Amino acid sequence: xxxxxxxxxxxxxxxxxxxxxxxxxxxxxxxxxxxGSWLSLWLNQLGAEVAGFSVDIPTPRSNFESLGLxxxxxxxxxxxxxxxxxxxxIDDFKPEIVFHLAAQALVRHSYADxxxxxxxxxxxxxxxxxxxxTRPWISTVVLxxxxxxxxxxxxCWGYRETDALGGNDPYSSSKSCADLVAQSYFHSFxxxxxxxxxxxxxxxxxxGGDWADDRIVPDCFRAWSLGESVDVRSPxxxxxxxxxxxxxxxxxxxxxxxxxxxxxxNGESFNFGPDANVNQTxxxxxxxxxxxxxxxxxxxxxxxxxxxxxxxxxxxSCDKALFHLSWxxxxxxxxxxxxxxxxxxxxxxxxxxxxxxxxxQIEQYCLLAKAREAVWHCDK
Numbered sequence: 512x513x514x515x516x517x518x519x520x521x522x523x524x525x526x527x528x529x530x531x532x533x534x535x536x537x538x539x540x541x542x543x544x545x546x547g548s549w550l551s552l553w554l555n556q557l558g559a560e561v562a563g564f565s566v567d568i569p570t571p572r573s574n575f576e577s578l579g580l581x582x583x584x585x586x587x588x589x590x591x592x593x594x595x596x597x598x599x600x601i602d603d604f605k606p607e608i609v610f611h612l613a614a615q616a617l618v619r620h621s622y623a624d625x626x627x628x629x630x631x632x633x634x635x636x637x638x639x640x641x642x643x644x645t646r647p648w649i650s651t652v653v654l655x656x657x658x659x660x661x662x663x664x665x666x667c668w669g670y671r672e673t674d675a676l677g678g679n680d681p682y683s684s685s686k687s688c689a690d691l692v693a694q695s696y697f698h699s700f701x702x703x704x705x706x707x708x709x710x711x712x713x714x715x716x717x718x719g720g721d722w723a724d725d726r727i728v729p730d731c732f733r734a735w736s737l738g739e740s741v742d743v744r745s746p747x748x749x750x751x752x753x754x755x756x757x758x759x760x761x762x763x764x765x766x767x768x769x770x771x772x773x774x775x776x777n778g779e780s781f782n783f784g785p786d787a788n789v790n791q792t793x794x795x796x797x798x799x800x801x802x803x804x805x806x807x808x809x810x811x812x813x814x815x816x817x818x819x820x821x822x823x824x825x826x827x828s829c830d831k832a833l834f835h836l837s838w839x840x841x842x843x844x845x846x847x848x849x850x851x852x853x854x855x856x857x858x859x860x861x862x863x864x865x866x867x868x869x870x871x872q873i874e875q876y877c878l879l880a881k882a883r884e885a886v887w888h889c890d891k
Contacts, residue, residue: 527877528887531767533558538606540564540591540639541613542584543575545721546655549755550610550762552866553873555583557763562604564597565613566590574720577858577865591635598642601649608651608766611639614686618659619725621682632685633692640696643706651769652708653762656690658751658784658827659683660712669787669828672712672780690780697778707769707777713758714751714784714827717796717847719854719869721755727793731800731809732855740808746794751784751827754847756876757840758783764838764887775835784827785840785847799845803852837886841879850876 537554541547542563554561562585568575575581585604589596591613614632615621621628636654643649661670662677676687693710701708717728724730727743734741761783769776791799801807832838842850850872857868880888 526888527557528763528767529771531770532608532763534560535608536560536562536604536606537608537610538562538564538601538604540609540611540635542580542586543568543573544612544614544616545574545718545723546716546755546759547612548574548578548580548720549718549869550612550759551580551584552578552869553756553759553763556870556873559608561585562587562600562606564589564591564600570722570724572722574722574865577720578869579866591638592630594638594642597638601642601646606649608770609639609643609649609653610762610766611636611652611654614655614657615682616657617723617725618680618682621680621685625681628681629685629688632682633688636689636692640693640701640708643708644696644700644704647705649706651766652706653766653769654689654693654708654710655762656693656710656712657683657686658712658714658782658825660686660690661825662687663825665824667824667826669784669826670782671828672782672831694778694780702778707772709765709769709776709778710780711758711762711765712780712782712827713761714753714782714825716755716758717752717851718755719851719858719872720865727796728800728851731797731807732804732859735804735807736855736859738806740810741797742812743793743797743809744811746797746811747792749790749792749824749826750796751790751825752796752844752847753785753789753840754842754850754876756850756873757785757842757847760841760876760880760885760887761832761836761838764836767887768836779831779835781832781836782827782829783832783838784829785842785844787826787828789840789844789847790826791844796848799848800852803849804856839885841876841883841885846879
């Protein structure tokens with residue numbers, strides 16, 4: 512990352528996202544996960560009072576612990592499937608803004624445990640919205656589902672927000688169910704209340720600090736840090752790869768505009784993904800990462816038998832986010848790869864103060880956004 516300097520010397524965080532989050536009480540469900548931990552750290556940098564609600568730390572090695580977030584925010588332990596505990600936490604913290612990221616987020620695990628997947632993703636959404644609908648002091652809710660919520664027929668066009676939802680595997684199906692629940696609660700209970708909500712669907716997110724099993728990036732860095740080759744299931748599958756900060760900037764910008772009561776956003780759904788030309792294969796991602804990690808190797812295991820269907824082609828159209836929010840991705844593919852590999856190399860070679868390094872990456876991303884005139888950086 513070059514010569515890194517501290518945040519306030521480099522980036523004026525007060526001009527980001529209309530300065531909505533400074534001094535606001537913000538609840539992040541799933542804050543111990545990969546995206547949730549990055550979002551919680553960024554909200555801290557934006558001056559928010561942040562609380563998190565999560566059942567556990569999902570992996571033996573975790574970004575939440577590496578960043579020391581338990582000492583930087585209100586850390587509530589609870590299961591999104593437990594409505595009484597969730598209600599207790601919301602009434603105790605009294606958030607003004609909620610970002611809902613809690614989920615069972617792995618496709619292959621959903622085959623092994625479909626019941627928990629549906630309970631977490633589907634009923635978790637029900638529990639949250641049923642609590643929110645009777646608490647009008649919650650002004651803004653950003654609900655994160657997934658690009659897998661679309662009924663994927665593996666065509667060459669990017670999916671639009673009006674395309675059919677559905678899914679063959681339990682994970683995808685559970686996310687489409689959660690999406691439909693959000694739409695139902697908005698139209699049935701929330702459309703004429705002070706609470707404003709929106710649904711987001713993001714592409715495949717990568718970046719430092721992801722340690723989940725059966726995900727290509729953490730699988731690579733676990734193996735490469737030990738000098739081992741990594742086995743790859745579907746090298747020709749394509750995905751809309753994007754750095755974790757890209758959709759998070761979309762979530763934060765959407766939340767800011769909902770909070771400011773901008774017209775035409777309440778109850779709407781938005782895709783957040785990379786530019787249309789960023790839709791590389793797994794093999795292209797692997798080769799790009801391997802070129803930045805000395806000795807990195809990958810292979811297709813002999814006699815490999817898949818344990819469940821996984822889509823080979825998936826793209827998103829982000830035209831709606833561009834039109835209504837003026838949002839678009841900041842990074843190019845090679846920059847996404849560089850940010851990701853640099854994080855894991857720093858962890859592997861120094862393994863200290865990953866919070867400082869992660870804040871530095873947020874700063875660098877904000878500087879890049881400013882240079883490329885991202886609307887959330889320029890608009891006060």
